[in-house]
Amino acid sequence: MATEVLWWIFAAIVVGTSLGVVFSRSVIHSAIFLIGSLASVGAMYVFLNVEFLALVQFLIYGGAVTVLILLALMLTRMGAGGRLERANGPQAPFALLVGGGLMAVLIGVAVRTAWPNNTSDTPRAISINQVSNGLFVDYGAPFVLASALLLVALIGAIILARQEDE
């Protein structure tokens, strides 16, 4: 019961902060709302018994990605007076198009999917040992390939960023 109430509270927080991301007039406020939204999604994972995923959500999306967004905003979008530019450029209609299209696709898929309406199919608790066995033993090769891809991307980014030094 208490879990259910808290679940709905967090769901409301996710929706509210997501609306905040879209409707804020300043980019910084959007980024901060985004942190709230992603962290609340992480909190909802806790109720779904996928605690590892919840913590990864906090670490990657709450900590790293949004901090990166904030840092990039600080370094690039600062106006002359130390205030930030407003986020209403000429690309707003395209953003509307992309966002609306994505929303239509997602809602369409969600409505058309035949969800297994079975209460015994609730998520089970997955231990970290199972996660690591799946990641490093069962799917070891894709994992190594993905890490190689990331390494290449990292080296490429460094090469691109360092070119002006020459």
Next chain:
Amino acid sequence: MTPFLASGAIFGIWNWTDAIIRILIIVLVMTVVVVYLTYGERKVIARFQQRLGPTRTGPAGLLQGLADALKLVAKEDLRPATADRWVFEFAPYATFIPVLMVLVVLPFAEDWGVRNLALGMFFVFAVLGLNIVGMLMAGLGSGNKFALLGGIRAAAQMISYEIPLVLSLLSVAMIARTLDLNAIAAGQSFTPESGQHAPYVVLQPLAFLIFFTAMLSELHRAPFDIPVAESEIVGGYFVEYSGIRWSMFQLTEYASMWAWSVFGSVVFLGGWAVPDTHTWAGPDWAWQLGITLIKSLAWIIAIMWIRVTVPRLRIDQLMSFCWKVLLPLALAQLLANGFILEYDGPDILLTLTSALGAVALLALIIFRAVKRPKSKLVGTYRQVQVSTP
């Protein structure tokens, strides 16, 4: 019961009141600890500098912390006209909440914490990543260039140092074969079935050094106090704060120092456990609390000792030290641990490889310290030489 929550669900209806009571106790203890840490830090540093420190307020200045707290609460809470109101006002809370969340998983004695999570160690560094957000909010919301610089420095430094920090903790977790903080502490005491009884600082001295360095950086303590350097950017991301909000930042700083000390002593020094003893006269928890207290106190004194000994680094030195020295060593240690543990090498091999790395790290630092610099301008500073008009 999920593996995540070794002692029942957090919000299960049977024990949520218990969780709230434990959190309240932790918050009260934390407040007292922080008040006396500020006093203790002033006393310790004063002794290092051949002064007396606070002596006037109460016997031996013992009431100094309380007097400071009262003064801060009574001060006017100013908000600059250029500040972004909500970002500015919420920043102290966003900085403080992650530290409070870390306190939830710390075991102060065997199973004496708010909750004992099976993923405790992972929880600590997942939640502490959110700490940066508050500092960035403070830097951005203040409408002040010094605050902005402090925020950028804090974010860059903390993101970079999180990587060697996490890697050094992972190399301990590999040996412990668990992320549960209570189990990690227990693995460092003598139990007949495990047979493992050396603290992880003995097995992994390099990880300990890397963790300690990265922790100083995460805490913004000297020599890594670049984001809050008074003489460079007049105090960093919280320049514009005063009164109660400033004291929230101060509270966060000392509370996280305490939290990191307890966490570090659990992971590396054994926390409430002592090698080769598992029976005591009297109640176990009293001894265990005392042992945790002594270990974390030693840890805190070491932090203060380093603060008064070492001068502040420059930001480019800080970054290159992290990426070129700490990160490769941490990765090498992870790799060595993997080989040794996979092929069931003896414990002494872990100690030897790690000690070799630790000696290499110390030798590098000493070599760099005594080497004469080639030019006066080094690193990135070479690019910003300005010709005088």
